[in-house]
Amino acid sequence: MNRIQTLNDLADGGCGECQTSKCNC
């Protein structure tokens, strides 16, 4: 019986192009 559903790994990135938060990933 499947009691655990794992939703769709904090591994990359860091390019800095994301919007400031009033990204390549």
Place this chain on the structure above:
Amino acid sequence: MIHGYELNGYHIIIDVYSGSVHSVDAVAYDVIMQYENTPREDIVKNVSAAHGIAEAEVEACLRDVEQLKADGLLFAPDTYGDKAGALKQRTGDVVKALCLHVAHTCNLSCSYCFASQGKYQGERALMSFEVGKRALDFLIENSGTRRNLEVDFFGGEPLMNWDVVKRLVAYGRSREAETGKHFRFTLTTNGVLVDDEVIDFCNREMHNVVLSLDGRKEVNDRFRVDWAGHGSYERIVPRFQHFVERRGDRNYYVRGTFTHHNLDFTNDLFHMADLGFTELSMEPVVCAPEDPCAITEEDLPKVFEQYEILAKDMLRREREGKPITFYHYMIDLEHGPCIYKRLSGCGSGTEYLAVTPWGDLYPCHQFVGDEAYRMGDIWQGVTNTELRDKFAGCNVYARPQCADCWAKLYCSGGCAANAYHASGDITGVYELGCQIFRKRMECAIMMKAAEADMAEEAAKA
């Protein structure tokens, strides 16, 4: 570290350091919540008795939990502490976003305005084209290898300096090809001066527009009044409807502020939806704790209830094919943001700066007017490097209060300005804001679990 909670019939387990999210049944929930502090044989007995199931079933569930742990998806260790400042060290002195205060004046006089009716505790002023042009040059010169540059036209009311806004957009565009940069312009407006020319220009040039409306007429007109004391609702709503109708699928938000006086703010969000707006945001007022409109600790149960009502209603609308978007419930679990972004936060005081009409630099719009936080100007650059270094070190691991918080990799340590105003230190925390943030994240992640179920049902159908 894990965080478990039950909401809307869902049992959710968040694994903080791997970023994993598990939607589990009641048995697995109890097993996981006891896993770290209870001997294995006791878990089997406890859960078997509590749920009236065979011990073998609990054993099977325990094996699943152990497998998830072995796969790094549950009880993952914290390995980020020494990397917390890495992104900011890597980016050095790069600036990639400016908040341009093109108008320190406003045609409304909202009593709750954090910017003191647009004046920021100073003189009324409009930014000249020359100052704005130099600000864009400063941004280009200091943006390093960043391609995407962000410029937000802010105030006060930026439409009170509309010609300068248009000239600055044209100037920015004129420099894109030679510099290899791409400007993302955004604008926040109270709507009073919105007309067809503004709409057409914004729909052509603005990556995002924020339209300020607090919701129901009586709620909006309580605070959002002109200098004669007349409410703004009747004037701005038709303009915003026209704006949004013409905007097509481009980004916008209708953004409200809720206060102690309208804690039933979901009714304001639903009113916005009834008016035809689908991209919505509603933020707690930013003001001194003694202000009569401030959100208080006693208000929190009501505020939390409202966030739950909103999440459930949004799921209903989604099922009915008429979805609305709420700013704080927009999370992308699958793709990002990356761990570096999560560790470093908004970038205020480092890669994000606010520029006053006179060209002074501040860490962000909420520090403008506080002379202690003046960082330099657009001609000399950042001269208060000590202050910049302090902001560069301002990450989630710099706050001991965040050490045991499950939401720290979603909030990145929170807002430096809120922390400063609440605790007197940018590396402090604004506890009331933390509680509200955590509730919103619980709702947003529950919605992801519900949406996964909806997708599964649709696939079966």
